[in-house]
Amino acid sequence: MSAQELCEVVRIAYDPPAALIIDEAHAAGSPVSLAWDEVGPTATQASWDDYRHDSAFSASWTMTGAPRGSVNSSVLSRLLAPHGDIDRKRISLLYRPMDSARAAAVVERDQNNANVRITSGTRPSARALVDARSAVQTAQEEAQGAGLVNFGMVVTATVTDQERLPDAVAAIEQTSGTARVLLRRAYGAQDTAFAASLPLGLVLPKHSMLPSEIKDAL
CATH class of the missing domain: 3.30.70 (Alpha-Beta Plaits)
Structure with a gap:
């Protein structure tokens, strides 16, 4: 996404009717010139x-x-x-990589919690068993060098x-x-x-x- 395209996205997000003007300009082959200080809202509440x-x-x-x-x-x-x-x-996915030291601690904690859930009762639920298998798989992948991501x-x-x-x-x-x-x-x-x-x-x-x-x- 270019700087101009980013300006258009932000401008339209705050003022949707601006999309019609911008689309008409693109259709006519006219350049759309928006500065960064022009794309924010004029008023909000x-x-x-x-x-x-x-x-x-x-x-x-x-x-x-x-x-x-x-x-x-x-x-x-x-x-x-x-x-x-x-x-x-607008549906936005946010990603943030986790540092390796913290990732190892998180994986170990999740695996321990999953084990507690399946051993604390006489008959673990299907969900608890699935979570335990997922925790083991995640721990194995992390041990082999895979990274963890907060999302x-x-x-x-x-x-x-x-x-x-x-x-x-x-x-x-x-x-x-x-x-x-x-x-x-x-x-x-x-x-x-x-x-x-x-x-x-x-x-x-x-x-x-x-x-x-x-x-x-x-």
Whole structure:
């Protein structure tokens, strides 16, 4: 993505009607020149559970639980697909490599926890057995040199009419269930979640107010 394309993405995210002007300019072969200081919103208002920016209204969610067990390549298809109740939808995957020393400790902790779950009862559940096998496989791969990655997801739904926002929220929460992804509304941090879902290179842990000892334990 070029610098100009990035400017267009950010501009349209904050002010969706700008997409029509930009698309018409591209269709006519006219160059679109946007400076970085022109692409942000002219005004915003962050509420507890939604975010108003220029001519649009958005709601954002963060992932609290990834799909468990075996998943196929189409598990996110309904969540990714366009929806009639949502003008613009953005699903962003965030990745952060884990250093090798911490990765070894995390793998060992997960394996120990999985073993406790299958030995603490007289009859372990099928889920506990699957988790134990996955923990063993992860430990073997890590011992052979594979790396671990922290990952997350931010989902944003945007509409240009505030009265349609509840329908957009319902659409996201319904389709996330079929994707086997646990999402939680970013209450009190809607503006932050919105920015985090944009391709701006934000590293969220660097902006956290938590001490490093607590962040490492999470």
